[in-house]
Amino acid sequence: MTLLEVKSLSKSFFGICVLQNVSFTVKVGEVVGLIGENGAGKSTLLKILSGAHQPDRGEIVLNGAQVHFASPLESEQAGISTVYQEFNLLADRTVAENIFLGREPQRFGFVQKNKMNALAQEFLESIGILTISPTSLVRELSTAQQQLVEISKAVLRSPKIIQMDEPTSSLAQHEVELLFKIIKRLKENGVSIIYVSHRLKEIFQICDRIIILKDGNFVSEHESNEVLEEEVVRKMVGRSLTEYFPRRPIVQEFGKTVLRLEAAGNENVDGISFSIRRGEIIGIAGLQGAGRSELLDGLFGVSPFSRGQIYFNDLPVKIRSPRQAIQNRVARIPEDRKVEGLQLFESIMDNCLAVVRSMNPRETRKIKANQRSLLDAVEISTQNLNQEVRFLSGGNQQKVVIAKWLNAQPEIILFDEPTRGVDVGAKVAIYRQIRKLADSGSAVIMVSSELPELIGMVDRILVMKDGQLVRELPGSSTEFEILSAALSVQLKEGNCERN
């Protein structure tokens, strides 16, 4: 039974057409996956359905009646809840206050706080979230927990449709399972889900139907069990990707050891010992909160190591600040590029030159002359280098961050979730770049929650749990093996115990 019908929706911003004649339907209790490259129009479509934008042309028909949303409030009242990629939470308020924001239980204007907290607790438990207390401040929660609160907020509204934009970007595997359980329960209750994600594996796992957008146009729709991943990718990108992950050189020769850590520790990790050679790519796996990013923070001087020793090319060094890390030829592409990687209101050129200007200002002019060719090498599709970075797609933004660091000619490059919020085409470009870096002799350390990404790219995997390194696995391990190590569960299937 059709719940939602979108007819010929079109939208332009400042003369640029972002959606053109898009039509599709959503049935009751259906999970529809919406996929497409960045710039395909997915976010705009979600925002029109959520009332944040108004379409230029076209109709939205909900339950047989034509509707028009002048504001997000109207869309919510009509039964469409939206979970955005950027959290819409108030950091300094409690979980319960956030969940009930705008609909606090009240009497004569006074909020019934006990009732609110009890309802929040009950609700969280009822959907299976047991580890979050309604009286905690959102600021104190992990990113994954915040995302779960965001999702609870939407589910609480008892909507007919929930739109989710990259809901698993901050979730670890077991939290993704939890989300899928929540979605299945919602389906049983007749709620429909519009699920936007770049993680194709998840799309195939949870969605009944897949809708593909490209350049603002509707391309095709498929039942998820009737189509193959390759075909979907081809339709999204318009060309076939011969290799998703770049192939490794046939004979791999690693150079000398460039970095060695011995029993390093800071506030969040302890006893970290490993080494990496030139040309190697190491992946760091683990659950949320295992300390992966914090390990990189230690190497980069953001949370300096207070214990243990770091050796660069066999010489002991102390890294007390990012500046010292950079002087030791370490680069870091951060997890949250909008907060830590880019000056959003500055131009592409100024962002690319940022590190050079602060570390090696005399080289600036020379490097500036090289920018265009560097950016071509990194496969950025924008021509105007004076454009402000905030207007770029996620993938292009990430490429600017990479270009910025390449200008500093680092020997060790740290990637924290290198393809988060990045579309398929840009992902491939970034993987190519990482491969190139390793092939030219740099050492790469990559933190990623996407296990296929780790398996496809890295030579070795270090698994972390609770701030410590618990296992080292070969890059050809299976997802099951990596996950078991991350959960510190003994392997079944008759494999001998590895110590």
Added chain:
Amino acid sequence: MVFLALVISVIVGNILVSAAGRNFFSSGNLLDVFSATSVLGIIALGQTLVLISGGVDLSMGVVASMSTLIAAGVMDNKQGNIGAGVGFALLFGVLFGLFNGILIGLFKINAFIATLGTSLLLSGYLATNFHGSYGQVPAAFHKIGSTNIGPMPLSTLIMWSGAVLFYVTLKQTRYGFHIFAVGGDTSVARLSGIRSIPVLIGVYVICSLSAAVAGLILASRTGVGSPTIGTDSKYTLLAIAAAILGGTTLSGGVGSIIGTISAVTFLGVISNVMSVIELNSFLQDVVRGSLIILAAALYAKKSSLRITPRFSRAKV
């Protein structure tokens, strides 16, 4: 943390005052302390609300001055006019607050610029039309300024009532919750269906109203209206400082009435101690400024350590 500062200041203050031969806790001295806090306290209360909503109100001082002029002018030494005087002063507060609120809430003008602008407008008007004191407050009203209940002046009781009212509003009412929401993140609030315009207009009305009440108290104390009394003592900026010392942030979404009142009391104790030991008034400002900077620096240090580390010492 402000509590700590307050307690320390009382202890140290007591020592210094005793050294000067006076008793800190004598009712005369306590009266001085409390009197010093009431006007600043009322202004700081309004300012706290505005700061939590993500803005700032630079016009409070001038509004307080105007309120003294209206009260003293309308009352004109006639007891029968007290009601009218109070009424018009408060009405002015409401209207001026409405003006600020519309500029900021409806036209989305930056709060700093908007209230700076309105304060200049008003102070320009005052400077042109009023020279020196004006009007006369009747004896009955003048007495309010000196009425005390024990060691507590009536004006301080008014401040405390205001504090309770504001505390309850922020902690218990939907409106209070929505002030935090709008100040914490306007777009989150909007996406949750909260209408920021009425919230903001309300906050600036309450704020200017507070300034008007402060003005009434000043008029009652001095007996006359004055075009500069609200700005002479730098109430507005000190109120902002007090709010921040008390834990309210400039960026909005966070704030504490208890913190503000503690900070105001702290400043009052400092002022009292400094005047008892007869510190030069320029030096008093130096001390005040240094304490504010010191406290803010300690705050900055404290908030960066808020997240508890997983490993604080090396494991064996």
